[in-house]
Amino acid sequence: MGVVLETVGLTKAFGGVVAVSDVNVAIAQGAVVGIIGANGAGKTTFVNIITGYLKPDAGRIRYLGREITAHPPREIVGLGIARSFQIPQVYTSLTVLENVLIALVSREKASLRPWAPLSTRAREAAALAALEPFGLAEHARRPVTELPEGGLKFLDIALSTALGPRLLLLDEPTSGVSSEDKFEVMETLLRIMREREVTVVFVEHDMDVVSRYAQRLLAFVDGKVVADGTPEDVLADPGVRKAVLG
């Protein structure tokens, strides 16, 4: 399998704090990669740099062999990299369904059309299908503000999957989600992503989720990747145990 994403010497500092320090990672197509690390270890910064929200101070990012370093998020999304957010980023004045419909027109490159209706039968069906794995289809007509914390999280993820990415970056997908729903949704999500041959990279604090779903695990400490391997190996690493698990 080919490499989807490759970073070379990726570095980013905020003032005196080096958030990401010389990160060299290659991620294989179709892989499910977990990222762990203590708060402030640079996990989210890493995601922010890849998706173009932050410019790296040094280093390069290649996606499918193509240079995407410091390209704006909009362009990077257009190339097939979607992300979800640690704090759900949704449209709070709209309904659940409308949120997904906007993702779908964006994917179709039809989001600037001022005449044709947003909601069509085909698009609505696609939106409901995107909400289904998260148990949100039945709440589609509700205003987003009526969703509980976990529901918002799932909607945020549903929005990123609705964009039809080839690489999906999830920033703490299960934080704020009840422990009953956590595993079920991760399972369904990852099965669908596998069927679509989507590569998944997820930042996670829950070690049960990590060891169960990640095929490969990266551990960040002070902006550096200190361990890279199978979840068993990485979680057994004494350095990782000390820095990440406490």
Add this chain to the structure above:
Amino acid sequence: MSGREGALALVAAAALVAVPLLLPGWVAFLLTLALAKSVVVLAIALLLRAGLVSFGHGMFFAAGAYTVGLLMKRVGVHEAVLLTAAGIVVAAAAAALVGLFIARYRGIFFAMLNMAISMVVYSVLLKLYWLTGGTDGIGIRTPVILGMTPDRESLRLAIYYFTLALTLPAFYVVQRFWNSALGFVLRAVRDNEVRVEYMGTSVYRSIYAAYVLSGGLAGLGGVLTGFSVGHIVPEQAYWTTSGEFVFVAVLGGPASVPGPLVGSIAFEFLKSYASKYAAFTWQMTLGAAMLVIILFMPGGLWTIYGWLARGGRRWAWSSKPSA
């Protein structure tokens, strides 16, 4: 639009067609003015969707009006349809130019930059005396409507129906726009710009497109106001004129398509009565009305429709025999 709302829109349109035939002439004049300005208010409401307030739409309003005035006076065009089309195009083109720069800004910067540019337009209209007549403005003569020149008696009605014939489609266009992809993207922009960009949609381009459409609408309002008042002045680009449009948008309820129309009609009549019965304190009367609206109906006058609609449903429900 649901079936019920569609039916309501038809009833409202029919009422607007019938009203000037049943009521005295001055009502038709006030309604013409209210319709013409409601299109500008609609333009303001359109940007409010994206969370943007423009305190400078007077410039596009003036662009429409002055296009009519100058084409009539300097070029000798008198066909109203042609003049209207030209007014819309010029105003939209002006918005396309200003928008390139202004679509980057949000919040207070957006509001104030619009105002600043409109004040520049105001000064230019004022100073280019040889072209615009300065503070004297330009008198607009009776236009030719589709080849026909209305006589003195029917002029008022002719202008009214011409205005109505353009206002109703404008409202339809905006209604379509509200439900379009871009219409929803604008609401998304107000809620969360970062997410919009992370969906691959350009926030800048969405705002730019809305701005051009909004400028064109304001231009149409300027054209129609020019025809109905018969005289255009630089004050149309002055910031208080722009402020009035924002005022009326809030008064009527910018979240709905009928809001600007309701607000505009209420405003013209309120202003007219207030200046008749309280000649020296009419602004105070308007201010008081605004306070009442903001305190009790933050969604504007159109909120009343919601109350009535809900009230009706509650009544229908409670009229069923209880088990």
